[in-house]
Amino acid sequence: MILNRRDFFKVVASSAGLVLALDTRTAGVNKGSRAKGADVRTFAPNAWVRIGSNDEIVIIVDKSEMGQGVLTALPMLVAEELEADWDRLRVEQAPTASVYINPALGAEATGGSSSVRSSYLPLRTAGAAARLMLLEAAHRLTGVAHTRLRAERGAVLLPDGQRFLYGALAQAAAQLPVPRDVRLKSPRHFHIIGKPLPRLDTPEKTTGSAVFGIDVQKPGLLIGVVRRSAVLGGRLRDYDERAARAMAGVVRITRVDGGLGVIAVDTWTAWKALDAIPLRWEEGDGARASTRAIREEYRQAAATEGAIAERRGDARAAILRAPRVIEANYEIPFAAHAPLEPMNCTAHLHDGVCEIWAPTQAQTGAQETAAHLTGLPLDRVVVHTTLLGGGFGRRLEHDFVADAVTLARTVPNPVKVVWSREEDMTHDFYRPYSYHKVQGALDPRGTPIAWRQTIVAASLMRTRDPAAVKNGVDPTAVGGAVDMPYDIPNIEIGYVERDTKVPVGFWRSVADSYTAFVKESFVDELAHAASRDPLVLRRDLLASDLDQRRVLWAAARAIGWGRRRPPGCGLGVAVHKSFGTSMAQAASVRIRSGQLHIDRLVCVCDCGLVVNPNIARAQIEGAIAFALQAALKGPITVEDGRIQQRNFDNYQLLRIDEMPRIDIRLLKNARAPQGLGEPAVPPVAPALANAIFAASGIRVRELPFPAVLDHA
């Protein structure tokens, strides 16, 4: 059992000042703490459920809402077992507390497509435990046997038709011990889980009333802005603040880590002041970094011995002996997260406490960062999680929190730091650049018998948790290449770590975003080399992964695989499993005068039990758009140590007119829910690349695809 009363009391003690709450009754936002009648008693059997004697039922969400729907999906898990009335709930964002540590990540954090997966049992258990206690309270109150009591829509029903609202039982239930053994419902009896319920946060997101980090307002709030060296890793040498200090509305000018910060009464004044300050930089050796140099270094590194990430059989010997060996190199660029809400954070140091309002995916990290900077103990740092205007992994970092705390320390007021888009774009933690050398061997019948791949990429864990890099292998750099699902007897996956001056981070689907492109493109290359149907070859090689085989087959059928296509048209498929979910993409494309037109994409998903099909589809649509952007647009490049893309004019996002028709199928599966935010990203680029090959004979081995597809 995960319920821990001591943890829970810590939660209650720190739960003042919540910034976000949704109310299903009004489907709108309620800011600030609840109006609490003095005589309201609260039944709070665990950290996720709170029932007031006034019949207010609150479900607490301990994951960050960044668009993926946790403010709706997680309460569904609790409400299902609690037998709550879905139309009469309040949903609140959790404060920081150890009970909310995400077991998948070891910290209070949202990422790794883990929210529903890691909450499925704990939140249902929390709801069921509360229901059992309410039933027990009703039993003691009425003397009616347990077997004749029924919990339904927020009330306990007696055989005679009497109805006790949960609120009426709250005080009595609060006196009872929390049950140790809680039996959960069979999925057959779910009536909330599995329904395509509308999101609870939609209404406030259509009226402008939703509060993102950048919208936080506090009495006396000041605005902070920052500027860092355009050269990666550069430091601020000196600056002349005289002109800026004379400007009306400028409050403070002070250094932040690696750069300069200005605090002013409003955003525009702060930016104007920053522009008026001549800054001189210590560029350091980062000034020599360039995409060209990294590419050359990686190309050479790919020929060196890597650390062994996976070995089955003896790929090297098989390649030496094989009658046919196919070889190819793949390259995938740096990519920016570019959430539409730029990095921002509000901090206020007062009364020996550091209060933070942040659109963060990493509450523990934010708390530790602030504690480190202020010298305060962790329990004197209070993190309020706002809505996130996109995350995609960028908001797992703490640099923007550090800026807010650094600036807020210089004034008594709360300070909201807002990065400009240019700062956001040029100081991201990018998806690592990677270079892949792949060799495949075919036996005389055209069956793949060996696969050898060397992956060159920077390590994400080297700077974050060096112990996670084992025997030279960073698992976050090779995910999706190891655990090869294809039945090939001889496999070797090597990893060569090459860190660069470019900061790297977790980008939606992490390594799978590039390893799937290589795996699914190269298996297609092997099929064509062996004159075999790429779909049939995959099917044959997936004899031991029937989930992937099933989604692949369904996607191929839906796109019309096997039908003859007119010249210039082609179909492609790709299948990949990540974050526990098997995902297949099929693409139908046309190429006219070298221009790619995507006629249709089909995505078939097996993510186990689907908690909310409406939100699941939205996640897949969104992941496909995210993947299309990286396949068709970008990339992030470096020259003279400077990121060359500074705003959306030259780092373009996907536009509405570029969104193809997408058909999504969610396969039925009663297995516990798996990840959904990320797994639809990896198979998109290879499905398209394979379709491009089918249409044109052009094999694309680099992302993004060339602007003009020709045989040059």
Add this chain to the structure above:
Amino acid sequence: MRMVINGIDREVRSSPDTPLLWVIRDEWGLTGTKYGCGIGVCGACTVHLDAAPIRSCAVPIGSLAGRRVTTIEGLSPDGQHPVQKAWVAEDVPQCGYCQSGQIMSAAALLARRPHPTNRDIDTAMSGNLCRCGTYARIRRAIRRAGKDAHDPQPS
């Protein structure tokens, strides 16, 4: 100088070079209009100037004396503009950050062209970026709003 913001005549204190976006957000405290790029290419800051959608991050306030500006907060008194209703019906938003701008662009489109073609929608909406990829639902919601708004209604 003075401007009419969401039907209310207001004094503007910010300096004339201040982009309308920051007057809306910082001076008037209306935070539904978002900052995304500052150069008029992402559409998150879209508001109506008279009836036309504009990128408020790229328009200095000094050029707008006496003009009427409508933000997402002023689109309807109760969040029940046909476009807002359609957005709810299609459950469009994911993170939601770009959606004020999307809704303002869509409302301006429908005011001009009550039954837009797919091409009209793409043209009118291609300046509003959504990183979450809600485009398919945006298209559906606009078609729905066009239909709902022009069903016979008592006037």
